[in-house]
Amino acid sequence: MVNTKFYTIIYVVLFVSATIQVLVEFAGLEYWTAFGLIMVLSAAKAILVAAYFQHLRWEPRSVTYLIGIGLAAALALTFAASYSIL
Known part of the structure; x- marks a missing residue:
């Protein structure tokens, strides 16, 4: 509920x-x-x-880690792209 x-x-x-x-x-x-x-x-x-x-709070930790890895990869690509513009 x-x-x-x-x-x-x-x-x-x-x-x-x-x-x-x-x-x-x-x-x-x-x-x-x-x-x-x-x-x-x-x-x-x-x-x-x-x-x-x-609802990641109630998911298994493996799902949370998978989302975290995806977030870290997206941030790394964003930073790399921002430095390549300069």
């Missing part, structure tokens, strides 16, 4: 962190400080979405 209250709390946390990201962008912080804060918030949001809305 779906626990609506739990999913509502996760949704509110995601909404608040997205709002904080927008506020950080307009706060006039130094570029790298703002970039770091936004990246940390984005990573936290991605983990929440993957864990609870995509």
